[in-house]
Structure formats: C-alpha cells, structure tokens
Amino acid sequence: MPAESWCIEMEHNEKRSQPGFFRRxxxxxxxxxxxxxxxxxxxxxTVEDKYRRYPQPWLxxxxxxxxxxxxxxxxxxxxxxxxxxxxxxGLVKASLQGLITPSxxxxxxxxxxxxxxxxxxxxxxxxLGTLFGTVIxxxxxxxxxxxxxxxxxxLIFLVAVTIIRSFPSIMYGIMFVKTVxxxxxxxxxxxxxxxxxxxxxxxxxxxxxxxxxVIEALDASGCSAFEKVRYGIIPQLSSSIxxxxxxxxxxxxxxxxxxxxVGAGGIGAQLIFAIDDRRWSDTGxxxxxxxxxxxxxxxxxxxIRKKLATDIR
Amino acid sequence: xxxxxxxxxxxxxGVLGLDDVDLMIEQGEFVAVIGLSGAGKSTLIRTVxxxxxxxxxxxxxxxxxVSTLSRRALRKFRRKIGMVFQSFNLVTRTSVINNVLSxxxxxxxxxxxxxxxxxxxxxxxxLESLDKVGILEKAYVRADQLSGGQQQRVxxxxxxxxxxxxxxxxEPVAALDPVMAxxxxxxxxxxxxxxxxxxxxxxxxxxxxxxxxxxxxxxxAGRIVYDGPASDVNDEVLKQIYGRELKDDERMKEAE
Amino acid sequence: xxxxxxxxxxxxxxxxxxxxxxxxxxxxxxxIPYITILLIGLILYCMKIAGVDFGxxxxxxxxxxDMLERMIPPNWKYYDTMKKPMLDTINMSLLGSVFGxxxxxxxxxxxxGNFKLNKTYLAAHRVLLSLLRTLPTIVVxxxxxxxxxxxxxxxxxxxxxxxxxxCVKMMYEYIETVDMGPYEAMVSTGxxxxxxxxxxxxxxxxxxxxxxxLYCFESNVKSxxxxxxVGAGGIGQIISGRxxxxxxxxxGLVLLFMTATIxxxxxxxxxxxxxxxx
Numbered sequence: 096m097p098a099e100s101w102c103i104e105m106e107h108n109e110k111r112s113q114p115g116f117f118r119r120x121x122x123x124x125x126x127x128x129x130x131x132x133x134x135x136x137x138x139x140x141t142v143e144d145k146y147r148r149y150p151q152p153w154l155x156x157x158x159x160x161x162x163x164x165x166x167x168x169x170x171x172x173x174x175x176x177x178x179x180x181x182x183x184x185g186l187v188k189a190s191l192q193g194l195i196t197p198s199x200x201x202x203x204x205x206x207x208x209x210x211x212x213x214x215x216x217x218x219x220x221x222x223l224g225t226l227f228g229t230v231i232x233x234x235x236x237x238x239x240x241x242x243x244x245x246x247x248x249x250l251i252f253l254v255a256v257t258i259i260r261s262f263p264s265i266m267y268g269i270m271f272v273k274t275v276x277x278x279x280x281x282x283x284x285x286x287x288x289x290x291x292x293x294x295x296x297x298x299x300x301x302x303x304x305x306x307x308x309v310i311e312a313l314d315a316s317g318c319s320a321f322e323k324v325r326y327g328i329i330p331q332l333s334s335s336i337x338x339x340x341x342x343x344x345x346x347x348x349x350x351x352x353x354x355x356x357v358g359a360g361g362i363g364a365q366l367i368f369a370i371d372d373r374r375w376s377d378t379g380x381x382x383x384x385x386x387x388x389x390x391x392x393x394x395x396x397x398x399i400r401k402k403l404a405t406d407i408r
Numbered sequence: 409x410x411x412x413x414x415x416x417x418x419x420x421x422g423v424l425g426l427d428d429v430d431l432m433i434e435q436g437e438f439v440a441v442i443g444l445s446g447a448g449k450s451t452l453i454r455t456v457x458x459x460x461x462x463x464x465x466x467x468x469x470x471x472x473x474v475s476t477l478s479r480r481a482l483r484k485f486r487r488k489i490g491m492v493f494q495s496f497n498l499v500t501r502t503s504v505i506n507n508v509l510s511x512x513x514x515x516x517x518x519x520x521x522x523x524x525x526x527x528x529x530x531x532x533x534x535l536e537s538l539d540k541v542g543i544l545e546k547a548y549v550r551a552d553q554l555s556g557g558q559q560q561r562v563x564x565x566x567x568x569x570x571x572x573x574x575x576x577x578x579e580p581v582a583a584l585d586p587v588m589a590x591x592x593x594x595x596x597x598x599x600x601x602x603x604x605x606x607x608x609x610x611x612x613x614x615x616x617x618x619x620x621x622x623x624x625x626x627x628x629a630g631r632i633v634y635d636g637p638a639s640d641v642n643d644e645v646l647k648q649i650y651g652r653e654l655k656d657d658e659r660m661k662e663a664e
Numbered sequence: 665x666x667x668x669x670x671x672x673x674x675x676x677x678x679x680x681x682x683x684x685x686x687x688x689x690x691x692x693x694x695x696i697p698y699i700t701i702l703l704i705g706l707i708l709y710c711m712k713i714a715g716v717d718f719g720x721x722x723x724x725x726x727x728x729x730d731m732l733e734r735m736i737p738p739n740w741k742y743y744d745t746m747k748k749p750m751l752d753t754i755n756m757s758l759l760g761s762v763f764g765x766x767x768x769x770x771x772x773x774x775x776x777g778n779f780k781l782n783k784t785y786l787a788a789h790r791v792l793l794s795l796l797r798t799l800p801t802i803v804v805x806x807x808x809x810x811x812x813x814x815x816x817x818x819x820x821x822x823x824x825x826x827x828x829x830x831c832v833k834m835m836y837e838y839i840e841t842v843d844m845g846p847y848e849a850m851v852s853t854g855x856x857x858x859x860x861x862x863x864x865x866x867x868x869x870x871x872x873x874x875x876x877x878l879y880c881f882e883s884n885v886k887s888x889x890x891x892x893x894v895g896a897g898g899i900g901q902i903i904s905g906r907x908x909x910x911x912x913x914x915x916g917l918v919l920l921f922m923t924a925t926i927x928x929x930x931x932x933x934x935x936x937x938x939x940x941x942x
Contacts (some may be wrong), residue, residue, distance in 0.1 A: 153913040219710035308497035317486035389798035548692035
C-alpha cells in the first residue's frame, strides 16, 4: 500500500479515538460543578490533568450561595425593619426587669388564679390531650400500616390524616370553643386532634417494623387472633408507643400554654393578658413557672425513655 | 403417632414441595430430617401442625386427620404440638418467664388473657420447664440479654410449658455456635428420653443429626430417599440424599 | 373466681415458688401495677381540673360542624386579597428558618464538647438555650409584636429564634457523635482550630445540617400560619379578621389554601430530606 493513504488512515483513527465535543466540555468544566466521570479520572495521563478533573465544586457552592441570597433579597420586601422606637426600648427594659423580679404574689397564690393551678391546668390539657390522642391514633395507625390493611385502605386514611394534621390548630381551638364553650376542655379536644396526627405517623413506623416470627410462634402453639395481637404484637409495640407518647407530651405541654389565646384554657390566656397590660412581674412569674414545668416534664420523660430502652417492658 | 400416607404438597406454581411421602413416626421417637436446602425438610415438618397445607394424600397425627381441622379444632390440636424455630421467635423486650408463659395463653380464660393474669399452676409449670432446660436462674432476666444458645433454650422451655406430645424443630441450632448447638441438642435428647415426647428435628448439620438422633429421614426433591436408623447412615447413603459430597458447612466442626 | 382474685393480688406482691426438686425461686417485684394505679388517679384528677365532660361533647357536637358548613363553599373571589399574606407566610417561615439555622451553625460548633471551651461557660450557655427552648413561639411573637409593632418582621424573628434553638440543639448533639480523628490530625499539623473545624468536621456534618434546616422549615410552616393570629404577619392575621367579621366563606378559602400550602411545603421538605439521606 502507498505510504500516504496509510498515514491518512492513521490520522483518521486518532481523531475518532478522541472523545466528542460535548464530552470534552463535560470533562473540562464538569468538575467545577462537582461532576466528574470516573473514566475521565482514569484516563488522566499527567498528575495535573487528574487534579483538574477531580470535582472542585466552587461553582456549585457559589450558585447555591447566590440562590440563598436571592431568596433573602426577594423576601426583604415583606419584612420591613423600621427600627426600634423609644417606646420600644422602654418596653424591652421593663420586660427584662419583670423577668428578674417575678411577682411573688402570683407564685404563692394557691387558689384558682394562682400559678400552681394554672400550671396544673396547662399540664392537664397537654397530658389528657396526648392521652386521648394516643387512644385515637393506635387503631388509626393499624389501619394505615402496610402489614395490617390493604394498600388502598392505607392510602385513603393516610391522606385523611395528613389533611387533618395540616389544618391549623388555632382553627380547631376556635371551633371547639364554639362547641363546648371556652375553658380547658376545648383545649383538651384541640390537643387530641393535634396529637393524633403526629402519633399516628410514629406508630405506623413502629407497626411496620414488627417481627412476624413471634406471631408465627404463637400461631404454632394454637393461639387465636385476639391472643396473637395481645401477646405477639402489643408487647413489641408497647415501648415505642410509650416513647412516642412521652416525646409528644413534651411538645404538647408547650403548645397547651398557647391555647389560652383562643380561650381554651391554660396559662396562655393569662400570659397574653399580662403582656398586654404591661404587668411585667406577673409575666415574669408566669414565664418562669412555664419554663420550670416544661423542663421538669422533659427531664422525667428523658429518664423514662432511657429506662425503657434497657429495662423490662 | 404421626402417619404420612402418600402425602403430596404442590405449590400454585407447579413446584412439588413433597412428593408421595410415606412415613410413620411412633410416639417417643427422635427423628432427624436431613437433606439439601429446599429439598422439602421444612415443608415436611410444617405440614404436621398444619402451618403448611397438604394438597394430596393423608396425614394423621394420633388418629386425627390434619386436613379436616379448622379454626377452633386446629387451635386445640396445635396445643399438643410444640414448635421451635431457627430464629428463636422470642419477645425480646420482656422477661424470660413471660416468654415461657406465653405458651399457656391459649388455654386461659378470656378475662385472664386480657389482663395477663397467669395462674399459680401456670407459673409453676413455666418455672419447671425452665428448670428442665437448665436456665431457671435467668427466669426474670430480659430475654434479649441472653446469649443465642440460652434464648433457644428459652424457646424450648416455652414448648415444654405446653406439655406437648410432639416437638417439631425447624433448624433449631443453625444460628448457634458449635458448643451451644451441642448443648441444645443434648436438651432435646434428654427431653425425648425423660418425657417420652416425639421429637422431629429438621437439621442441616449432618454430624449433629447422626450423633443425637435415633432415626434419620433423608429427603431429596420432596421424596424420601432414606428412612432408617442413624447408625446405618454411611457415605453412600449421604451421597444418595445430597447427590454430591458433603460441603464443609454441612458438618459442624467439633468444638476444641 | 377466687383464684383470679388471688392472682390479681399477687400482681402487687410477689410470691415464691418451690419446685418439685426443692429449688426455690421468688418472683421479681415490678412497680408497674402501682404506677398504673397512680397514673389512673392522675388521669381522673386531670379530667376534673380540665373539666372533661364527654356528655357535653356529645350534646353539643353538632356545633362543631356548624362552622365548617358555613365555610363551604369557600369564597373564591377572596383570593386576590389573600395572595399577599399567603406569600408573606411562606416568606416568613423560609427566611426565619434559614436565618435562624445560619446563626445556629457556628454557635453549635462552639457548643459541642469537641471545641473544648471553658466548662462552665458551656454549661451556662446550654442552660440558657434550654430555657429559650421552652418558650412557645407564639409567646415570643407576642412579645416582639409589642416591642416592634405589627408586621411580618415580628413573625420572622420569632421563627428565627425558634429555629435557632432547635437547630443548635440538634447540631451540637450530632457534632459530639462525629469522628474527631481527622480533626485531631489537622490540629497536629498546626492549623488553627476554626480551620480544622471547617475542613475536618464540617464535611461530616454537612448532610445532617441540611436535613435539620429542612426539618425546621417543615415545623415552621405550620407555626408561621398561626403566628399571624397575634398580629405577627402572614395569613393568621386574616383569620382573626375574618372571624370577627363573621365572613366564613372568606375564611373557608383561607383555610383551604393554608392547609394546601402546609401539605405541599411539608411534602417538599420531607421529599428533599429523604433524597439527602442517599
């Protein structure tokens, strides 16, 4: 064969073994966005090439930062900072004063207007709300879990629960106040619905995790369905149920204080009134009481949950 | 007495789990079922207490035709048959004694079942069962704090609390180390001897089977290819059952 | 019958058994039956305090649906008035979460035990944080509303504070469980502590941080909607307004959109978090 045509063939082959245009684009600029193909890394001949092809996502971070800044910028029209007025500063000082010198009258008052009673009421609302919520959530969770009910039943109830859960709880508060009148009972009902949704989700996770082997063993020893549930399913669930309930109790007691706002009882109403009336020392007393209550509940619940993980039942 | 007469189990996809099985096991025998994985050992064991239904033939246990049983009668029937599983199947969060007591649940009245109130006799029986397998001192310990071998003994005690006539065991020692496996097999043997309970064990460690069982049943592709005393099992027989040389994991290495 | 009562009694008081072979064993005492009784007592007491009366609920149950019935069909024309507050709410929660978590990040590094700060300073700060955490968002919002006047800024601040407290706690607990090996290696090369944190610890923490931010956002969407009720801006303000005017059809639309927004945003946040775990 003549030498020239042979040479041309070789050139042609070399060109074809080079990657295409877009591929080269990806190889050279991809790393800046954090994308690099393993084959490119392997093909690198010199150390310098390899370094350049390794993901160095500067561009990616920069874009992300710009994105965040854009959000902030777009939103700043919503939020107007007009600066603290003279009056505002005075209020801040006075309120801090009230925190430091809480009103002892409120604290030591042991009647129904006293701090102790208000805290007990708040606790009751949170406690009973969680309790009743659990009672509702358990059967609900069974219906929503894949290993108990058919898939279409699951979906219907899950959708229903999500919608009920997303409905603002203030509205529930208002509606219950309209139904059973103002006072803590409306608060209990509101908390019940609020907790049921969250607890249902947690329980579903626990139910889908159970060990079927235990149930098989009970089946082999001749147990009826009721006995299988009582001795096979419930013992496995009981500790996660209690754990979730305690977690929820924590949050609910905090929220219970808020319900006072709509007249549903608890320390919230008195707290807001005190703030509105500028009764700072009363506010301080109530805030301290609330803080103590929440911290105590948190401590007790953490302790119980730790014990649950290591002890019997 | 367990009697298989031309028993067949065909799955919906056509696969034969059991193929024309004829077998008779008298009360008080210690039978080991060996064979390849998937050969039908598990199926054979589980048909006895109707965990798996048969599709052909006749299976009688102490005179009762198993396929005629349903619901209430089945539950009553299963009371007399204990089952031990490979994965123990204990309720790990409660105490050992509670696990053993769960065997008594099927016999208790509704009110007692609801409240979990076991009677004095039930508790005595549970404690005696634990004593028989040698872990009485662990009675009030949480189940998941025990070792694998101890947990399996708890499972065995649980079946004993049923006062069964037959004990079925589906790979009871597969999840245990050699030392514990021997201990558990000893327990099975002792229970079989002292209490005259029929023991049918599904096992894939051939040397354990030969060491402890009186009678060996070999299954291959759903058919029984060997049925005779353990002492008569030699390499020829094993080759027939397994169709090949034994692999290492089918022998339990002797403990040092 | 008698034996049932006997056994019931022994639930409270353990008995001992003697086996056939002479061994003796005593049941383990369990405080659970006593705790159950105390619990029942507590429940009954709370029910009295809270005035729980199921009879009342059954009797007046109809009223609950009354309001709902008046909200359907919703007044679609109200959409135009509602648009801005709705956007405000979303902005409030987004901005509040991002800002709160952004401030929380460096603080959480300082607060984790790894940074080896002065012990008492650490303890004091953590205690302060716990105290801050117990305040419900609405109370904070109320307070700031009084100091700063009405507006979305108040809500944003309240949400930022709330996000800050949650984020710091979650982050420093996580940082403490992180592998400090690479950090120590860097410190031994003589790099300054912040640099080591950035290069050795941050990459491990990155994923969890973004997950936490999304979690904050998820929780805040719901509270943002409610904060408006105390005048902190957003859609909650409209709710109290419409209620006072008894314009239930408008309210129906507002609630519809609010619920839909919460569902969608929560869904997005959850989806993003799940993707992140991979």
